[in-house]
Amino acid sequence: MELQENPVALGTAAARPRLEVTALSKTYGSGPNAKCVIEDLTFTVTTGEVVCIVGPSGVGKTTLLKCLAGLQPATSGTAAIDGRRIDGPPPEMALVFQDYSRSLMPWLTVRKNVRLPLRHLRLPAQEMNQRIDDALRAVGLDGSDGKYPWQLSGGMQQRVAIARALAYRPEILIMDEPFASVDAQTRFELEDLCLKIRDDFGMTILVVTHDIDEAVYLSDRVVVLGAKPARVLDVIGIDLPAPRDQISTRSLPEFAEQRTTVLSMIRKPA
């Protein structure tokens, strides 16, 4: 797959903040009905990093992701890519949502689903087909392109959703609880796919998850959010050896230590 060269793997670029969230706040409504959902969030995601955001349910993650995706303005503060303020959907960003059953079109084949976001790029047919083939191969679904989503397992459907994001060739991938609706074994496979995408393409990946173990397994750093309003409690560097492996990494004493650190941060009284 030829998404982009991996500057991190090639050692040609110093790690730099790709995505910068600075003092970002979002209040819905005004006057007596004003509701501050996220307050003064500051964190960065560096090129080629996987960063997970964890926090209590209803913390405001969708609100945050909508601001990062340029779908709604922040009330104050900024989100920026390479120092460029986000004020609309950034062309270098793709999103993957939890609910694949609602994000895939059941009446379209796998191939046509993956092609959907490419239509507005007006690519030559050959390049369009190449991108679709590459993306399906990257998620292990080459050979399934003529099937319909409802003919696939949940995990395969989520792979289609990931392939659709990859075919767009994003530099930044944002995933909103992407593996929450699949069984445990598939979840492990998709987590490893996420790390492979980062390793192969140097992609910068931000994942929202409620699963602390998943956050520790995937992340270079974990952003821990407190609730009401959402604010950053801590950013925890995850120092685990690469490459990560579902059995050996999760068996390490350091894994348990990092997990306890994140968990106790979330459960600490405000």
Ligand SMILES: Nc1ncnc2c1ncn2[C@@H]1O[C@H](COP(=O)(O)OP(=O)(O)OP(=O)(O)O)[C@@H](O)[C@H]1O
């Ligand atoms: N457009 C809106 N107008 C007013 N309030 C909103 C709006 N969107 C979200 N909210 C409120 O903001 C709060 C956080 O919602 P949000 O959907 O961002 O949380 P979440 O972390 O994604 O939730 P969940 O974990 O349940 O998916 C909720 O109380 C919600 O009611």
